Amino acid sequence: METPTATRPAVRRRERAAAPDETGRRPLAAGHVIVVVLVALALGTLLNARGLRSSAELREPGWQRETTLALTRPLAWVSGATLLDRPRAALEDAAGHEEAGLKSGTAFQADDTSPPLPPPAGEEPRQRPVFSPSHPARLWVAGDSLVVTPGESMIRAAEDTRAVRAVAPVDGHISTGLSRPDVFDWYRHIRRELQRRKPDVVVLGFGGNDDHPYMTGLPKGVTVDDFGGPTWTREYRRRVDAVMELVTGRARLLVWMGLPITRDADQTRRFEVINAVVHDAAAEHEGVVYLDTYTMFAGGDGGYAEYLPDGQGALVKVRGADGVHFERAGGDRVAAELLKRLRDAFDLRGSG
Amino acid sequence: MLFPTATFAIFFLLVLPLNWLLMPDPPRWRIFMLVASYVFYGWWDWRFCFLLAASTLVNQVFAVALHRTAGRRSRKLLLLADVVFNLGVLGAFKYYDFFATSFQNSLSDAGLHVSPMLLGAVLPVGISFFTFMALSYVIDVYRGDFTPTSLMKFAVYLSFFPHVVAGPIVRARELIPQFRTPRDPRRIDASRAFFLIASGLFLKVVIATYLADAIVDDVFGTPERYGAVDALVGVYAYAVQIFADFCGYTNIAIGVALLLGFQFPQNFDNPYTATSPRDFWRRWHITLSRWLRDYLYIPLGGNRKGDLVTYRNLMIVMLLGGLWHGAGWPFVFWGGLWGVALVGEHWWDTRRRARGEELPAPTGLGRAWRRVATFNLACLGWVFFRAESIGDAFTLLGRIVTGWGEAPQLVTVGVLLAIAVGIGGQYVPTDVFGRLMASFSRLSPVAQGACLALGLTVVGALGPEGVAPFIYYRF
Numbered sequence: 001m002e003t004p005t006a007t008r009p010a011v012r013r014r015e016r017a018a019a020p021d022e023t024g025r026r027p028l029a030a031g032h033v034i035v036v037v038l039v040a041l042a043l044g045t046l047l048n049a050r051g052l053r054s055s056a057e058l059r060e061p062g063w064q065r066e067t068t069l070a071l072t073r074p075l076a077w078v079s080g081a082t083l084l085d086r087p088r089a090a091l092e093d094a095a096g097h098e099e100a101g102l103k104s105g106t107a108f109q110a111d112d113t114s115p116p117l118p119p120p121a122g123e124e125p126r127q128r129p130v131f132s133p134s135h136p137a138r139l140w141v142a143g144d145s146l147v148v149t150p151g152e153s154m155i156r157a158a159e160d161t162r163a164v165r166a167v168a169p170v171d172g173h174i175s176t177g178l179s180r181p182d183v184f185d186w187y188r189h190i191r192r193e194l195q196r197r198k199p200d201v202v203v204l205g206f207g208g209n210d211d212h213p214y215m216t217g218l219p220k221g222v223t224v225d226d227f228g229g230p231t232w233t234r235e236y237r238r239r240v241d242a243v244m245e246l247v248t249g250r251a252r253l254l255v256w257m258g259l260p261i262t263r264d265a266d267q268t269r270r271f272e273v274i275n276a277v278v279h280d281a282a283a284e285h286e287g288v289v290y291l292d293t294y295t296m297f298a299g300g301d302g303g304y305a306e307y308l309p310d311g312q313g314a315l316v317k318v319r320g321a322d323g324v325h326f327e328r329a330g331g332d333r334v335a336a337e338l339l340k341r342l343r344d345a346f347d348l349r350g351s352g
Numbered sequence: 353m354l355f356p357t358a359t360f361a362i363f364f365l366l367v368l369p370l371n372w373l374l375m376p377d378p379p380r381w382r383i384f385m386l387v388a389s390y391v392f393y394g395w396w397d398w399r400f401c402f403l404l405a406a407s408t409l410v411n412q413v414f415a416v417a418l419h420r421t422a423g424r425r426s427r428k429l430l431l432l433a434d435v436v437f438n439l440g441v442l443g444a445f446k447y448y449d450f451f452a453t454s455f456q457n458s459l460s461d462a463g464l465h466v467s468p469m470l471l472g473a474v475l476p477v478g479i480s481f482f483t484f485m486a487l488s489y490v491i492d493v494y495r496g497d498f499t500p501t502s503l504m505k506f507a508v509y510l511s512f513f514p515h516v517v518a519g520p521i522v523r524a525r526e527l528i529p530q531f532r533t534p535r536d537p538r539r540i541d542a543s544r545a546f547f548l549i550a551s552g553l554f555l556k557v558v559i560a561t562y563l564a565d566a567i568v569d570d571v572f573g574t575p576e577r578y579g580a581v582d583a584l585v586g587v588y589a590y591a592v593q594i595f596a597d598f599c600g601y602t603n604i605a606i607g608v609a610l611l612l613g614f615q616f617p618q619n620f621d622n623p624y625t626a627t628s629p630r631d632f633w634r635r636w637h638i639t640l641s642r643w644l645r646d647y648l649y650i651p652l653g654g655n656r657k658g659d660l661v662t663y664r665n666l667m668i669v670m671l672l673g674g675l676w677h678g679a680g681w682p683f684v685f686w687g688g689l690w691g692v693a694l695v696g697e698h699w700w701d702t703r704r705r706a707r708g709e710e711l712p713a714p715t716g717l718g719r720a721w722r723r724v725a726t727f728n729l730a731c732l733g734w735v736f737f738r739a740e741s742i743g744d745a746f747t748l749l750g751r752i753v754t755g756w757g758e759a760p761q762l763v764t765v766g767v768l769l770a771i772a773v774g775i776g777g778q779y780v781p782t783d784v785f786g787r788l789m790a791s792f793s794r795l796s797p798v799a800q801g802a803c804l805a806l807g808l809t810v811v812g813a814l815g816p817e818g819v820a821p822f823i824y825y826r827f
Contacts, residue, residue, distance in 0.1 A: 024790035025544060030372040030537035032797045033611055036546070037368055039801025041361055044808035051812045052358055068358065087806075091813035152573035159577065166577065169570035169762070307453060314457040317449070328740040 049079035142171035143205035153331030205257035211270035263323025450679030535613025543793035545610035552603030557815035579758025592774030
């Protein structure tokens with residue numbers, strides 16, 4: 001007769017190495033499943049610490065962001081110190097992913113030595129430049145996810161005129177903005193794209209992911225306070241100015257799409273702060289037009305509206321299910337406004 | 353809460369051990385799982401929890417009342433009331449504004465101006481899924497196929513976090529019996545679970561998100577800008593994107609449930625290997641197809657009342673199936689297209705049978721041709737499913753016909769590779785994956801964990817920054 005003490009190790013052995021089932025797979029005991037998950041997540045966290053930190057920084061402001069930042073900061077340090085961040089970095093390099101992680105203080109500074117493009121030849125001051133189907137204006141649209149749908153509408157509407165031609169599809173990068181050049185360096189990207197694509201008209205839209213106090217790429221010695229506070233506003237304005245100067249030095253017109261009213265009142269208040277900075281900056285830069293989408297998408301009562309009448313008076317859904325992004329009809333509304341601005345700035349001939 | 357996020361990883365790290373610790377004590381386990389599921393669901397928007405709770409309570413009241421009522425007429429009335437409640441809630445949140453604006457605009461075209469009240473309600477995540485699950489529970493009780501369970505078990509069934517947001521649509525009689533007895537903690541099919549989770553993450557984060565960004569969004573956003581090659585490859589890319597997105601989600605859901613000890617039904621069976629429209633719907637979103645068959649097609653008479661009634665039933669089911677996916681005419685058109693295809697197949701088979709011709713299973717080239725034809729039919733449907741409007745869909749199709757000779761702008765090696773992986777993966781014999789899982793299962797737990805960590809690294813490195821929500825969340 002077996003004693004209880006003799007059976008226990010046998011049971012444990014059996015649990016550890018359960019017989020394969022009919023599929024040839026060996027089932028696991030719950031305890032072992034937990035071990036697998038723990039090892040996978042612990043090691044996976046160290047291998048991906050840099051990515052996790054970036055994701056944490058992209059979160060909406062609040063306790064969740066603060067907690068994940070506090071957790072991922074030491075993890076990223078350990079991952080770097082133990083070289084466990086190398087496999088992911090190698091894979092990212094192999095996949096051609098853009099390098100993130102600018103050194104502090106290098107963002108939004110004109111460090112290229114190439115001179116701005118010369119002004120268009122043969123153009124009289126104050127005379128509207130002429131574009132036609134044989135010589136169309138080159139349009140480039142870029143920004144965060146809020147720009148994508150309106151950008152597609154803009155390209156459609158602009159190309160319908162035949163006097164404007166998009167030089168590329170909408171260059172949208174979700175969850176990016178001007179606050180986090182370590183996540184996506186818009187300044188560097190815009191500079192490169194301007195040189196490459198040589199647009200006449202640039203439409204940009206940022207800010208939807210900048211409504212928080214966290215900023216990277218700060219100049220040495222600069223710190224920022226709360227979102228919307230004096231130091232934050234000064235630094236954000238510096239970045240907006242830098243982008244405006246960069247674009248207006250190389251293109252004829254920059255249209256900056258402001259942020260729309262949203263379903264969430266708190267978010268709308270934060271967007272108003274960003275809109276104010278951009279609006280003021282646009283007023284001080286020649287060749288920059290601020291496109292106000294806030295009032296464009298407000299309902300009759302001045303509040304958020306999901307449906308608005310179109311040109312024929314039919315009610316159409318203009319805002320997405322999340323209460324922030326645009327539906328196609330909303331994009332068309334922005335595009336119609338853009339066309340008006342283009343016609344103000346240029347003589348679009350042979351256009352529909 | 354999205355599956356491929358650090359938040360879910362932390363959530364699951366807490367839920368998994370507690371699930372098994374509490375499993376021997378079912379009443380406590382049910383309380384725990386209910387709370388965990390509501391936290392998961394409410395993470396999106398806590399207000400939705402009230403709707404889920406209300407749906408649970410009302411459907412349970414109807415199920416119990418149906419069980420206790422003997423009169424046929426009373427039972428029918430009770431069932432009708434429950435269906436009206438469920439479809440009413442679904443209609444209010446999902447369809448009211450769509451129909452109200454369509455109605456208003458139709459009147460406006462006729463010169464009559466009315467201003468219907470619009471709800472402007474936020475669409476609760478997963479409402480279509482949990483409404484269909486609640487309906488299946490009450491209808492099964494009405495039919496006598498299932499005895500009402502306790503409110504607690506029903507609440508856990510309806511809110512169970514692996515399926516609550518985007519399915520699979522698990523029947524009450526499939527899941528509730530699993531709640532009655534504790535799951536066996538000694539024999540968990542972990543290698544299959546991990547394989548499903550890893551493949552789901554890869555499909556969603558790498559394949560679906562990449563294709564959306566690289567070609568699909570541009571081609572469908574501004575179709576007139578692209579030539580035939582971009583348009584055609586964009587459509588194929590969307591076919592792979594939606595498969596990778598939805599199959600990826602359900603793979604993760606099934607895998608997560610398996611780790612908790614529960615079996616979910618399969619939701620995809622290599623749909624792009626289908627050889628006919630009917631075969632496609634046996635392989636695509638299987639749990640929705642089953643639901644529509646059992647709770648709509650068969651009650652309408654199925655194929656038992658002659659060919660014409662069968663055709664009518666097929667059209668009704670597919671049109672409503674289209675509308676289930678979203679409040680918009682392109683979805684209805686998509687459903688109608690599949691309805692016509694199914695009717696056509698049925699008509700062809702019936703005609704051949706009437707002539708006394710046998711319907712042998714196709715072999716070799718015949719099967720290859722039918723697969724290509726069915727895949728392209730599915731792609732044609734996806735054009736309407738994805739397009740912003742029916743007009744846009746025809747613009748895109750027009751580019752495929754007339755845009756030859758224009759240089760492709762978006763077709764890259766990466767895009768073609770992702771499409772090849774998405775479609776080719778469905779032709780890999782099941783046996784290969786089976787052997788892979790068997791080999792994995794023989795590793796020590798630590799080695800298994802290390803393999804999974806490397807898998808997470810590959811997904812993290814190849815995936816883009818930030819993960820777009822799953823397509824089926826909005827359904």
